[in-house]
Amino acid sequence: MSSAQSMIERRPVSVAHLFLSRVEATPQGEAYRYPAPVDEHAADSTPGAEQWRSLTWAQTAERVKAVAAGLMSLGIGAEDRVALASATRVEWVIADLGNMCAGAATTTVYPSTNAEETAFILANSGSRALFVDTVGQLAKVIEQREQLPELATVILFDAPAELPEAPGLTVLSLAELEAAGAAYLAEHPDAIEKSVAALEREQLATLIYTSGTTGRPKGVRLVHDCWAYEGVAQQESGLLRSDDVQFMWLPLSHVFGKTLISGQIATGHVMAVDGRVDRIIHNLPLIRPTLMASAPRIFEKVYNGIAGKARAEGGAKYKIFMWAAKVAREHARTAQQTRVATGREQVPFALGLQHTLADKLVYAKIRAAFGGRLRGSVSGSAALAPEIGYFFLGAGVPILEGYGLTETSAGSTVNRAEDVRVGTVGKPLPGTEVRIAEDGEILLRGPGVMRGYHDLPEQTAEVLEADGWFHTGDIGELVQDGYLRITDRKKDMFKTSGGKYVAPSEVEGKFKAICPFASNILVIGNGRNFCTALIGLDEPVIMAWATEHGLAGKSYAEVVADPQVVALIDGFVKRLNGELQRWQTIKKFTLLPRDLDVEHGELTPSLKIKRPVVEKNYAEAVAGMYAGTNEA
Structure with a gap:
């Protein structure tokens, strides 16, 4: 043992x-x-000033x-x-x-x-x-x-x-x-x-x-x-x-x-x-954490913010960032592939030189923004786009993607800092078992699994077997060395009218990795003969772009309705489609007049999309995308 x-x-x-x-x-x-708050009677205090205080274990x-x-x-x-x-x-x-x-x-x-x-x-x-x-x-x-x-x-x-x-x-x-x-x-x-x-x-x-x-x-x-x-x-x-x-x-x-x-x-x-989410960027250099946990949306926003700032500075700086981002992904992907295959990280000499140069020009600044000591950032609650994962890994900010549910006390599997495998959610924690059912559903068993839903015995029986196996509702596979890869939510997967299965989160993740303006995307196509999408844009990033392109003074809703912006996003959708199977491609899309949010019930507090709510709220837009077809 x-x-x-x-x-x-x-x-x-x-x-x-x-x-x-x-x-x-x-x-x-x-x-x-x-x-x-700083003591208001202190000689050097200013209104609203704060200081960090500590509690020892004895004081706690x-x-x-x-x-x-x-x-x-x-x-x-x-x-x-x-x-x-x-x-x-x-x-x-x-x-x-x-x-x-x-x-x-x-x-x-x-x-x-x-x-x-x-x-x-x-x-x-x-x-x-x-x-x-x-x-x-x-x-x-x-x-x-x-x-x-x-x-x-x-x-x-x-x-x-x-x-x-x-x-x-x-x-x-x-x-x-x-x-x-x-x-x-x-x-x-x-x-x-x-x-x-x-x-x-x-x-x-x-x-x-x-x-x-x-x-x-x-x-x-x-x-x-x-x-x-x-x-x-x-x-x-x-x-x-x-x-x-x-x-x-x-x-x-x-x-x-x-x-x-x-x-x-x-x-x-x-x-x-x-x-206080609005204090995260301010707090990082003060705390200088070695570890932080987050939802994928935060990393997407950080990446979009960095890319947007580089784009605003224009010229050489933007070209340098785009080159450095490409090098980060290529270096991380190559290092991971050789580590998995041989047990040792190896990259070609030329790529290593490029990575060293990019580190001095770009990556060191990114690490400094996180406080300079971050050895890993645990990500959970939703899927992380692999391209985002490779970027941060290559930049020296490893995102340790993990997996778990409320019903499993959260922690079931996680990547370790010494062996991050982007595209997976890591290996089980000691004492947790993972099994893949015949239909691809992920089953979990271990001490962290719930004892049932409160006063709901029938719903408990639907997901929790007598021998302790919990049905997660997620689809996945166990890959090399026992790492778990998640494909999609079982209930979110849909079949087109042509009989082809589509995993929407896979398509959505690819799009967010390609499009630095994307905030949320919902792929639709259940029972339809083609897929469409509802897309919400990252407001600070798209508004900065709008100012640079003659749209200053317009509201967010006006900006996303502008033909220039529609054409901009259409270019990213075409890039996405080039990476997909024919039946997965997005034939039409709608830019939402505001981004999805918790206040309108479209996102859970952990920032997962409530698909039925979004589809209901934008039913007219969805119908419009299928108008004139035999599905309208």
Whole structure:
């Protein structure tokens, strides 16, 4: 038995156990960094100024225990649901750990979720208490109060001087809860240790509601053993290291972000927490992370931004960038091919020289923008276009594409920094098994797999077999050395009227790699005799192009309707079609008057396209593309 497998089998009961062990092992080690306002009374302070502060593991434990004891003082006990509706911030982590140490189960709620769906999640989960970051989140609960008979307490992270009134609810500030917890611990000093000792592996730890692309969200039941396994597996796989500095900006309400907290506690590395997406570029050189996790859309936007800036500078600079991008892809692809075939990376001498020159001219600046120390960036939640992956790998910013679902506690397979294979989602974490069904569906089994959907036994039975195999709904194959390659979502694949199967995400990924203006694309063609596409453009990039081409002053909707822009995108569609089988080619496309977004329900909070919603919202545009054919 390998040491990794041995450690997996000897894993602790829960992340709460892992946390207390971590605090005991490295009490003075730095645990978390977070932005905070500069003291307004400081001589050099300016309005709105911030500074990064730190918590040691011992300081974190003091706050976590106070939160846990505060919940106990409210009568919260084993498996009682306590919800979290907040943006990503250090208080989210403290509240979640406090829940676990109190024996409660966390219900996660995206802060962008509307009032009606927030009420559904809180009611369906039976949540008795709720942490919120702002008064705006509290307002959603007040609006839906009649739907929430079990909810008794709301705790505010950012509490105003005078707490708002909420009929039928007790509203506390986080400071008040921690003070109540400190008083409780004064009378019951060993309450937390007893609570954690009483936890059981199969006890409910978290309910995460799938954002889903159709229908009501389903509560995924993840027990303490799921998270304990994820923490140890990430550590033993080498994905996370004790000397890492990880930048966490992902939504912690999503399983991807939350699972990395488990791994961070297992390894004890530093995590800098700030969920403000508009601060990512600003924060990177300040944090100088060695590791960061992200969704593919962020890498696409970074690439588009770099290409757009080079294009705006024009002339030699744009030509140099395009040459360097080509060299990066060719170098990464060649190095990967030789490494897989022979175990050693080898590239032709001339290509190596070109890569060295391109590094000085272009790649070094890209690495510096990421802080200069990034050894890898974990990508998940949606497919990464291989051409984007090769570009960043060649530039020295490896994207470690991984795979998992809410139903598998996120982490199932992942690429390792020492052996990245673009086009795959890596190898299974220790303790996770992967099997491909006869129809190509990916099946997963392991400790991270959910114990079922909350109060939905029939839907659980549809995806979870008695022997533990979970049906992912994704199509894929196992390639050399056990790496997993994903083809498409089983339910997204469609057949044209000519009987040909099309994997839309494959076509969509190719287009986003070819077209630096693309933000979102939806390929349509189920039961039709040809494929079409709805395309949303990256607003900052296309608007910069528009200014340079005589369209300054026009709105985004006016720009995308302009014949110049339609012709521009048509050129990229023609390039795409040159790489596709005849039945996959895009015969017609429509540029959307605005990009797809979460607010209109077209994207999930993790930025996956809700295909049925988009097709419904733009049904008229789709019908127009097929008008005049025998399908109209």
